[in-house]
Amino acid sequence: MLLASGQFMSFYIRIWQSCDVGGITRHLLVVGDVTADCANCRELGIDYANAKTCPKCGTNFNFIASRNTGKLDKNRGGTVKRIKDRRPDLTMIDYEDYKEITGKQQARDFFG
DSSP, X not given: OBOTTSOBOOOOOOXXXXXXXHHHHTTEEEEOSSSXXXXXXXXXXXXXXXXXXXXXXXXXXXXXXXXXXXXTOTTHHHHHHHHHHHOTTSEEOOHHHHHHHHHHHHHHHXXX
């Protein structure tokens, strides 16, 4: 959208692409209300604004997701913007998509 000033207004939009979910899990930082968790080792209480690696397992964070950007979040765009403003170096993924895919994989592995 072009503003009267001649600048473009930017928006966040989901882009779907094929990916290795295991590779995402090994490098995912999951943001909660105040702090974040490492999806690789489940370490809790990580300062997502500053942590480049997990203090417990040492994994490098390449992806970030928020538990608070679900379909019922009326300010989903604002939540994504706040996180991306603090961590522009990480690729934002949709947490609900991630949980759905990993849940299906866990069920398939369990029932073989």
